[in-house]
Amino acid sequence: MSLHPIFAALRKHKSGVILITLQIAFTLAIVCNALFIIGKRIDNVGRPTGLEESDLFLVSQQWVGAPSGDEPKGAKILENMQLEDLATLRNLPDVAGVTPINSLPLYPSAWSGSVGGRPGNGSIEVPDASIARVTYYFVDDKALDVLGAKLVDGQFFHAQDVMSLQARAQSRPSAAVITRSLQEKLFPGQSAVGKPIYIDGATLPVLVTGVVDRLQGPGWATDFAWNSVILPVRRASSFTRYAVRAKPGRIEAAMKAVPSALYATNPMRVLTDESIKSFADIRASAYEEDIGMAIVMSVVCVIMLAVTTAGIVGLTSFWVGQRYRQIGVRRALGARKIDILRYFQVENLAISIGGACLGIVLAFALNILLMHYFDLDRMPLSWVVVGVAIVLLLG
Amino acid sequence: MFGYYLQLAWRSLKRSPGLTVLMIVAIAFGVSASMTTYSVFRAVSGDPIPWKSSRLFVPQIDVWGPRSRRKGSVEPTEALTYTDATALMREHRAKWQSALYAISPSVVPAGSGAHPLKSDGHAVYSEFFPMVDAPFLFGGGWSADDDRQRAPVAVISSKLNQKLFGGKNSVGFPLNIDGKEYRIVGVLDNWNPQPRFYDVVNTNGFTNGTDDLFIPFERSIEANIDNDGNTNCAEPAKEPGFAGLKRSSCVWIPFLVQLDDSAAVSAYRDYLQGYANNQRKEGRFAWEPNNRLRDMPAWLEYQQVAPRDTKVSLMVALGLLVVCLINTVGLLLAKFLRRSGEIGVRRALGAPRRAIYAQFLTEAGMIGIVGSVLGLVFTGVGVLGVGWVLPRNIAVLAKIDLSLLAMTLLVALISAVLAGAYPTFRASMIQPALQLKSN
Numbered sequence: 001m002s003l004h005p006i007f008a009a010l011r012k013h014k015s016g017v018i019l020i021t022l023q024i025a026f027t028l029a030i031v032c033n034a035l036f037i038i039g040k041r042i043d044n045v046g047r048p049t050g051l052e053e054s055d056l057f058l059v060s061q062q063w064v065g066a067p068s069g070d071e072p073k074g075a076k077i078l079e080n081m082q083l084e085d086l087a088t089l090r091n092l093p094d095v096a097g098v099t100p101i102n103s104l105p106l107y108p109s110a111w112s113g114s115v116g117g118r119p120g121n122g123s124i125e126v127p128d129a130s131i132a133r134v135t136y137y138f139v140d141d142k143a144l145d146v147l148g149a150k151l152v153d154g155q156f157f158h159a160q161d162v163m164s165l166q167a168r169a170q171s172r173p174s175a176a177v178i179t180r181s182l183q184e185k186l187f188p189g190q191s192a193v194g195k196p197i198y199i200d201g202a203t204l205p206v207l208v209t210g211v212v213d214r215l216q217g218p219g220w221a222t223d224f225a226w227n228s229v230i231l232p233v234r235r236a237s238s239f240t241r242y243a244v245r246a247k248p249g250r251i252e253a254a255m256k257a258v259p260s261a262l263y264a265t266n267p268m269r270v271l272t273d274e275s276i277k278s279f280a281d282i283r284a285s286a287y288e289e290d291i292g293m294a295i296v297m298s299v300v301c302v303i304m305l306a307v308t309t310a311g312i313v314g315l316t317s318f319w320v321g322q323r324y325r326q327i328g329v330r331r332a333l334g335a336r337k338i339d340i341l342r343y344f345q346v347e348n349l350a351i352s353i354g355g356a357c358l359g360i361v362l363a364f365a366l367n368i369l370l371m372h373y374f375d376l377d378r379m380p381l382s383w384v385v386v387g388v389a390i391v392l393l394l395g
Numbered sequence: 396m397f398g399y400y401l402q403l404a405w406r407s408l409k410r411s412p413g414l415t416v417l418m419i420v421a422i423a424f425g426v427s428a429s430m431t432t433y434s435v436f437r438a439v440s441g442d443p444i445p446w447k448s449s450r451l452f453v454p455q456i457d458v459w460g461p462r463s464r465r466k467g468s469v470e471p472t473e474a475l476t477y478t479d480a481t482a483l484m485r486e487h488r489a490k491w492q493s494a495l496y497a498i499s500p501s502v503v504p505a506g507s508g509a510h511p512l513k514s515d516g517h518a519v520y521s522e523f524f525p526m527v528d529a530p531f532l533f534g535g536g537w538s539a540d541d542d543r544q545r546a547p548v549a550v551i552s553s554k555l556n557q558k559l560f561g562g563k564n565s566v567g568f569p570l571n572i573d574g575k576e577y578r579i580v581g582v583l584d585n586w587n588p589q590p591r592f593y594d595v596v597n598t599n600g601f602t603n604g605t606d607d608l609f610i611p612f613e614r615s616i617e618a619n620i621d622n623d624g625n626t627n628c629a630e631p632a633k634e635p636g637f638a639g640l641k642r643s644s645c646v647w648i649p650f651l652v653q654l655d656d657s658a659a660v661s662a663y664r665d666y667l668q669g670y671a672n673n674q675r676k677e678g679r680f681a682w683e684p685n686n687r688l689r690d691m692p693a694w695l696e697y698q699q700v701a702p703r704d705t706k707v708s709l710m711v712a713l714g715l716l717v718v719c720l721i722n723t724v725g726l727l728l729a730k731f732l733r734r735s736g737e738i739g740v741r742r743a744l745g746a747p748r749r750a751i752y753a754q755f756l757t758e759a760g761m762i763g764i765v766g767s768v769l770g771l772v773f774t775g776v777g778v779l780g781v782g783w784v785l786p787r788n789i790a791v792l793a794k795i796d797l798s799l800l801a802m803t804l805l806v807a808l809i810s811a812v813l814a815g816a817y818p819t820f821r822a823s824m825i826q827p828a829l830q831l832k833s834n
Contacts, residue, residue, distance in 0.1 A: 013732075015821065019725040023718055030714040037707070064501040064511045065574025068619050070636030123630045125463040166635055200631050239621070263510065270501045270513040285786075292784040293704045297711065300428060304715050307421045311722035314414050318729040366714075370707065 024355025052148020759815020
């Protein structure tokens with residue numbers, strides 16, 4: 001069958017064809033970019049943190065009228081208060097393990113700095129690739145089981161490694177455990193175990209004793225999300241956090257038991273509704289924006305595809321209706337039903353392909369615009385292929 | 396005649412209900428998606444203090460030098476060191492100025508049995524309150540004398556006043572903050588500016604909480620109340636503790652000044668330049684002065700307070716509107732041209748082009764009106780639904796108000812008429828002779 005009569009017919013109602021082509025092109029351009037955004041956000045949300053996430057929660061509390069952790073005497077008192085809290089929490093029936101910690105992955109609060117494989121010059125800054133930005137986690141020897149991180153090399157801390165430090169002291173920790181991605185950055189292709197690292201531009205090293213598979217930083221640390229350093233340090237501060245692992249399935253009971261147990265140990269402290277947060281909640285609020293954006297984009301995509309499909313159906317049926325007489329003539333001249341059907345299918349396909357071609361160009365133009373203004377990444381071709389497939393299917 | 400056109404339009408629309416519904420729904424969806432995302436965008440890009448934002452400025456001083464900057468950036472740090480903040484306060488060159496830092500001390504309610512609370516707030520200078528036009532329910536701010544004497548005074552929010560004192564006038568009452576006694580001098584009226592323009596550095600603009608507590612800056616420092624916001628350091632502090640932080644080059648203190656005219660602005664610019672030059676002479680800075688003095692709108696823009704997602708969403712939603720309009724144009728065109736015969740007859744019987752215009756624009760307008768009413772409903776649902784989808788701190792800001800409703804109606808009507816314009820034009824161009832002959 002020759003395409004000539006189709007194009008001749010299309011030329012007859014130019015404006016209608018142009019409108020449909022435009023609509024398909026715009027739909028393709030926007031849907032491609034929206035799908036791309038959705039895909040990126042879902043990828044983001046799906047990344048594992050390296051924690052055993054169920055049955056884990058975080059307790060943040062603050063003592064009232066406690067001494068300052070900046071002086072040795074105050075620090076000693078605070079250390080004892082902290083040990084008391086830890087003992088209380090560990091004795092709860094539904095609790096499997098507890099570690100003091102400054103923050104958890106995806107939690108917005110974080111202590112970050114820089115670590116290098118060579119002695120530093122006293123500065124935290126990251127001048128070149130040999131020094132990595134990192135997130136620090138200050139924990140005790142129980143942390144590996146509490147967090148559920150996977151040790152892939154070396155060993156974790158022993159009880160005697162754990163140091164008590166004044167709140168803001170810059171003393172040198174006795175050991176460090178780093179993530180695999182940090183190992184790859186500082187010691188490419190080698191094991192970091194037994195090697196020295198230099199923290200925050202220090203001139204004296206800390207030895208790496210172990211490597212964990214992965215441990216994510218705070219949600220905002222997009223360019224160093226996987227560079228984490230675990231240090232065996234308890235900070236003496238009037239503000240403390242504890243990561244608690246509940247016994248399997250007992251997280252709710254454990255979370256409920258915490259406030260009264262802590263108040264019973266020492267009532268002069270602040271515990272609010274926000275103080276006890278399950279890791280599921282931490283994860284949900286960290287990715288709130290990503291999930292929201294994915295939903296908004298999905299809704300827009302669905303509406304747009306529905307409108308475009310309905311529009312094409314409407315216009316096609318109108319055209320068919322307009323050409324009843326023509327169809328009648330063709331049928332009378334011996335065309336079969338299948339020929340008529342094929343004629344309209346080919347016509348639709350031609351319009352769809354035209355729209356798709358224009359749409360691909362528009363999709364990349366829009367992507368470039370978004371990249372320029374909103375730091376979006378370049379869209380890989382695969383997303384466009386997906387978009388084209390959808391649009392052609394609709395046609 | 397208009398009544399007749401309405402009747403004609405109604406009949407024509409009834410003739411193909413599927414197509415009509417499709418056009419109405421398309422317009423409604425396009426308009427409501429755009430207006431919903433616009434309501435969010437409007438909420439996050441609004442000016443929190445429109446009557447004086449152009450007179451509020453944020454000074455920045457380059458304390459770290461070019462070495463510590465990210466590649467390609469020439470921007471100085473966003474907050475000040477304790478050293479610089481207190482120097483700017485001491486020299487007092489602006490009309491009003493205040494260094495501030497985020498605090499989150501405990502507050503112990505009077506009476507036994509109640510557990511201590513945590514109260515977020517800021518340590519500020521007395522000039523902060525007139526500078527940001529904070530409204531007071533009872534009492535007022537403290538005096539410059541209180542600043543100097545590090546007086547234990549406090550201003551609390553109406554929310555905290557409600558919680559602690561049941562909402563009565565608590566001025567003069569004692570308040571236990573971090574184990575020490577303060578005297579309440581003022582209770583703020585409902586005041587929760589969003590974005591939190593005076594401390595963008597620590598809030599990124601939008602926060603769920605309110606600032607419940609304000610105490611004098613120097614007093615807070617003396618009482619060792621910790622910085623609850625970000626502390627950024629280019630090198631570790633050389634001495635431990637709060638004392639070490641105060642002497643370090645770490646930046647953690649936002650600063651706000653009010654400058655009333657352009658002369659004052661350029662004088663302050665010169666002053667900052669001179670200050671940085673002096674520091675250079677004294678050997679503290681080893682680089683050229685590199686200061687900034689942005690006014691509030693420029694500062695909010697620079698800090699990218701409006702989340703990018705809201706802009707991308709708005710753009711995509713506008714794209715949806717365009718697609719919906721093209722869709723409607725196509726459908727109307729099909730619909731109108733199908734009635735070529737009818738148009739031919741009317742023209743042949745003496746109807747001028749104008750009449751054809753009027754008739755078909757009426758039809759398009761009708762679709763527009765129904766579409767806009769439906770769009771209004773969808774927008775309402777959309778704005779309410781925003782709370783399910785967006786982070787709470789942003790979702791609560793998106794509100795339906797009269798101007799949004801009016802705009803929705805207007806956008807819908809304009810889009811419908813725009814969508815109707817080309818098909819109407821084509822319809823009016825129909826040659827009656829051709830149509831009559833072919834029928």
